[in-house]
Amino acid sequence: MAKIVETKAIVGLEVGTSKVVAVVGEVLPDGVVNVLGVGSCPSKGIDRGSITDLDAVVNSIHRAIEAAESMADCQIMSVTLAITGEHIQSLNESGFVPIGEMEVTQEEIDSALYNASTIKLPEGVSLLHVIPQEYAVDRQLNIKNPLGLQGVRLNAHVHLIACHQDWQNNLKKAVERCGLQVDKVVFSGFAATHSVLTEDEKDLGVCLIDFGAGTMNVMVFTNGALRFSKVIPYAGNIVTNDIAHACTISRAEAERVKVNYASAIYPARLHGDKKIEVAGIGGRAPRYLTKSDLSLITAARYTELLGVVKDELDKLKADLERKHIKFELIAGVVITGGGAQIEDLKECAMEVFGCQVRIGSPLNITGLTDYVNRPQYSTVVGLLQYSHSNSDDELIGNDHYSEGNIFGTIWSGIKKIANKVRSEF
Numbered sequence: 001m002a003k004i005v006e007t008k009a010i011v012g013l014e015v016g017t018s019k020v021v022a023v024v025g026e027v028l029p030d031g032v033v034n035v036l037g038v039g040s041c042p043s044k045g046i047d048r049g050s051i052t053d054l055d056a057v058v059n060s061i062h063r064a065i066e067a068a069e070s071m072a073d074c075q076i077m078s079v080t081l082a083i084t085g086e087h088i089q090s091l092n093e094s095g096f097v098p099i100g101e102m103e104v105t106q107e108e109i110d111s112a113l114y115n116a117s118t119i120k121l122p123e124g125v126s127l128l129h130v131i132p133q134e135y136a137v138d139r140q141l142n143i144k145n146p147l148g149l150q151g152v153r154l155n156a157h158v159h160l161i162a163c164h165q166d167w168q169n170n171l172k173k174a175v176e177r178c179g180l181q182v183d184k185v186v187f188s189g190f191a192a193t194h195s196v197l198t199e200d201e202k203d204l205g206v207c208l209i210d211f212g213a214g215t216m217n218v219m220v221f222t223n224g225a226l227r228f229s230k231v232i233p234y235a236g237n238i239v240t241n242d243i244a245h246a247c248t249i250s251r252a253e254a255e256r257v258k259v260n261y262a263s264a265i266y267p268a269r270l271h272g273d274k275k276i277e278v279a280g281i282g283g284r285a286p287r288y289l290t291k292s293d294l295s296l297i298t299a300a301r302y303t304e305l306l307g308v309v310k311d312e313l314d315k316l317k318a319d320l321e322r323k324h325i326k327f328e329l330i331a332g333v334v335i336t337g338g339g340a341q342i343e344d345l346k347e348c349a350m351e352v353f354g355c356q357v358r359i360g361s362p363l364n365i366t367g368l369t370d371y372v373n374r375p376q377y378s379t380v381v382g383l384l385q386y387s388h389s390n391s392d393d394e395l396i397g398n399d400h401y402s403e404g405n406i407f408g409t410i411w412s413g414i415k416k417i418a419n420k421v422r423s424e425f
Contacts, residue, residue, distance in 0.1 A: 009036060011068070012383030013061070013079040013180075014188065015171060017214030017237065018338060019043050020060045021380045022068040023372060024076065027388035033195075033381055035367035037072025039064040048214035048233050049085020049167060057174040065178060071368070078181035080387040082379050083128075083171055084188040084215050086233035087164035092133070093119055096155040104137065104146045104154055112156035121162055128187055129161040133225035142223070159226045161187050186386050188379045189217030189229055194389070195382035196336045196360035197221070204330035207353075208360070209309055210379060211339030213237050218309055220316060222327060228316050232308055236339040239301045246297050247287060253279050257294065259341075264348035266299035267292040302345060306352040313353075332356035338376035 009026045024037035041063040045056025069076050095115030097108050117130045135143040137151035146154060163185075172182045192210045193202075202221040210217035213236045220228040239262065244254035261276050263269065272292035279286050317327040332355040335345060340359050349357040361373055362381040372381055 009072075009074070010384045010387045011076050011079045012082070012191075012380040012387070013064075013175065014082040014380040014383070015046055015057065015061060015174070016043055016084075016212055016338075016379075017047055017049075018212070019376070020057075020064040021377065022061075022064045022076070022079070023377070023380045023384065024068050024072040024074060025367065025381075025384045027384060028366075031385070032364045032366050033362070033384050035365055035369065035372050035381070037068045037070075037074070038368060038371040038377075039067030039069070039071065041067065049083065049087070049171075049231075051170045051174060054170070054174055054177075058177045061174060062178045065180070076180065078183045079175060080184045080186060080383045081171065081175060081182050082188040082191055082383055083163055083168060083185050084212075084217060084231055085163075085167055086215070086231055087125075087167050088187060088229075088231045089122075089125060089162045090160060090229040091119075092157065092159055092227065093117070094155055094157045096153055099137070099151050099154050102150050102152075104149050104151070106147060108154055109135075109146060109156070112154050113158060116156050116158040117160060119160070124165050125162050126165045126168070127160060127162050128185065129159075129190060131159045131161070131190075131226050133157040133159055133227070134223075144224070157225075159229070161190065161229055163187070184387055184390070186383055187217075187229070188212075189219045189231070190226075191380075191382035191386050192217065192336055192378045193219050193221075193226075193382065194385040195362040195364075196334060196378045198363070199224070201331035201334070205328045206331035207309070207313060207329055207333045209306075209333065209335045209337075209340075211235055211335055211337040211345075213338060216305065216309065216339075217337075218312060220313070220329075222320075222325070222329075227320065227325075228312075230312060232305075232312075235305065236342075238305065239298055242297050242301050243294070247278050247289070248281065248284075249278050249287075250281050253281075258298065261291050261294055262298040263291065263295040263343045264299055264302040264345040265351075266295045268295040269344055269347070298342075299348065302342065302348050303352060306349055310352055329355060332358070334358055334360040336360035336375045336378040340375040 012023045014021045020041045020043050022039040025033045025035045041060050044060050045053030051057050093116045095112050097111045134157050135146040136155040137146050137149045175182050189210050203224045205222040208219040216232040216235045218230045240254045240258055244251050268291045274291040275288055277286050320327040333353050346357050361375050362378050
């Protein structure tokens with residue numbers, strides 16, 4: 001009989017446009033993820049984060065969970081769930097509090113973060129993450145941890161990530177119909193940063209592109225803090241469509257051709273004269289083209305897609321410089337996700353961005369590494385690392401706290417009582 005997964009084990013679940021992936025693992029004391037089980041299934045009924053067929057999504061999730069349970073020899077009861085889609089919104093805000101005893105306390109840090117998060121959001125939108133960037137105590141700026149410092153006024157700068165509540169509820173409903181509890185909901189791009197980026201890269205300045213089938217999640221760090229996050233609602237499937245139209249073949253055949261033969265530069269750098277047979281549709285005879293012929297189609301689109309990200313970075317640089325915030329991507333660009341595996345994408349990106357580029361796979365993993373040591377598993381492995389690092393009394397992702405309503409007031413009161421009790425003992 002399968003054992004119920006132990007509390008120290010965590011399950012990450014990503015419901016993507018092309019696949020559903022579940023990973024069972026535990027985070028060891030040194031921060032390494034020990035992968036215990038993996039389940040993957042082609043995704044049906046979801047497109048760019050939006051559910052188009054609930055029953056189909058439920059079936060895909062169920063199959064992925066069953067495969068993960070079988071490999072890990074456990075019964076999965078709850079998951080940390082990734083979410084993405086063009087409904088994701090983000091912005092940078094700040095909030096301040098007076099310092100009561102001339103020395104910053106944890107309660108005052110929490111209050112400053114809360115004040116920074118109490119902005120009015122559009123109807124139907126709720127906060128997912130409140131991510132601290134840095135603090136200021138009076139005229140002392142760029143403080144990473146103000147606890148214990150003396151001053152009169154504490155200012156907290158944060159990056160906020162929000163999602164549309166209906167999209168989140170529908171995704172959670174699909175998971176719950178599989179008999180699972182949702183412990184946390186995490187923005188996919190933010191999860192990927194936990195498994196792919198190093199602290200040195202974040203400090204130096206880096207842009208992460210999580211290149212999927214339906215979306216590209218873009219995350220930018222400078223000086224160790226997350227400054228920008230955005231979902232671009234088109235990605236690898238655009239290239240698949242181009243191949244299907246140009247070659248008059250089915251989308252399934254176009255996807256196969258793309259995965260096995262596409263190049264992101266023209267002419268293809270390796271084996272450009274290789275002949276590719278593509279199956280015809282409706283009983284038509286198969287057609288033949290060379291790898292370089294195919295790259296004429298694909299290279300232009302990959303350059304265009306990465307160019308969209310470049311435009312966003314140029315806008316961000318101008319915005320930060322207006323605020324006198326230095327913008328440097330010394331660590332360059334890191335590309336991960338299933339779309340990162342296309343041949344010559346690194347070279348294409350270096351040409352577009354004019355900086356160093358690396359293809360990112362999950363870092364600090366052990367156990368069943370052969371199954372997850374690839375870019376398409378970055379988000380789901382990152383869910384485990386995120387869930388572990390935010391397991392205690394977290395501010396980030398606390399729905400009641402982040403609503404900016406009466407629940408926030410209640411939460412603040414509870415925090416004050418708890419801090420008072422702790423101080424008495």
